[in-house]
Amino acid sequence: MLISSAFDLYLFLEKQNLLQDAPPLWWPNAGSFEVVVGAILTQNTTWHNVEQSLSNLENYITLEKFCLLDENKLKEKIKPSGFYNQKAPRLKMLTCKIQKEFGSFQNFQKNVTREWLLAQKGIGNETADAILCYGCLRAEMVVDTYTKRLLKMYGIEFQTYDAYKYFLQEGVQSHFPISQHHSVYAQFHGMIVEYNKKLKTFK
Numbered sequence: 025m026l027i028s029s030a031f032d033l034y035l036f037l038e039k040q041n042l043l044q045d046a047p048p049l050w051w052p053n054a055g056s057f058e059v060v061v062g063a064i065l066t067q068n069t070t071w072h073n074v075e076q077s078l079s080n081l082e083n084y085i086t087l088e089k090f091c092l093l094d095e096n097k098l099k100e101k102i103k104p105s106g107f108y109n110q111k112a113p114r115l116k117m118l119t120c121k122i123q124k125e126f127g128s129f130q131n132f133q134k135n136v137t138r139e140w141l142l143a144q145k146g147i148g149n150e151t152a153d154a155i156l157c158y159g160c161l162r163a164e165m166v167v168d169t170y171t172k173r174l175l176k177m178y179g180i181e182f183q184t185y186d187a188y189k190y191f192l193q194e195g196v197q198s199h200f201p202i203s204q205h206h207s208v209y210a211q212f213h214g215m216i217v218e219y220n221k222k223l224k225t226f227k
Contacts, residue, residue: 057087059158060118065078065115086129087123088123090115098116154166167192173220192209
């Protein structure tokens with residue numbers, strides 16, 4: 025099949041019914057503080073492992089409770105996600121800074137900027153966009169390794185994260201009203217991930 029634009033890819037993936045059993049925005053509990061935690065935990069691991077960690081944290085998955093959680097206890101609870109000695113202090117630093125600078129998660133959702141997120145230790149482009157798209161419900165497309173792998177299959181490669189993101193967003197936004205851009209980006213990224221899993225491009 026010929027893929028010459030992001031919209032071609034979107035339509036192709038849409039026909040596969042990849043999200044029929046998924047939540048509306050693909051990421052579980054989108055729009056909640058849990059997404060911030062999950063976006064950090066999913067770095068360098070599988071979502072299955074993240075789910076185990078989130079299950080261990082179910083009694084602490086609000087901004088206020090998370091900031092009170094002892095760091096050593098946090099390390100124990102997120103062990104399934106790996107790199108817990110690195111992720112635990114970064115999560116504590118990030119979440120407590122959110123509470124200090126924004127006061128509440130709701131205020132963070134409304135007012136945080138991509139620049140603020142990228143200035144935080146341990147947050148790169150992909151994690152920042154995941155937090156913005158799925159946690160803050162902003163119209164930001166997430167580009168991950170799955171995305172690059174799939175586009176490469178069709179001979180499409182770029183040198184930078186921003187170039188990938190521009191290609192994907194620009195390719196679909198003209199086909200949908202602005203009010204739908206957020207849900208389109210969220211589902212587009214979700215379809216890319218699920219299609220890669222279907223192809224078993226990652227073990």
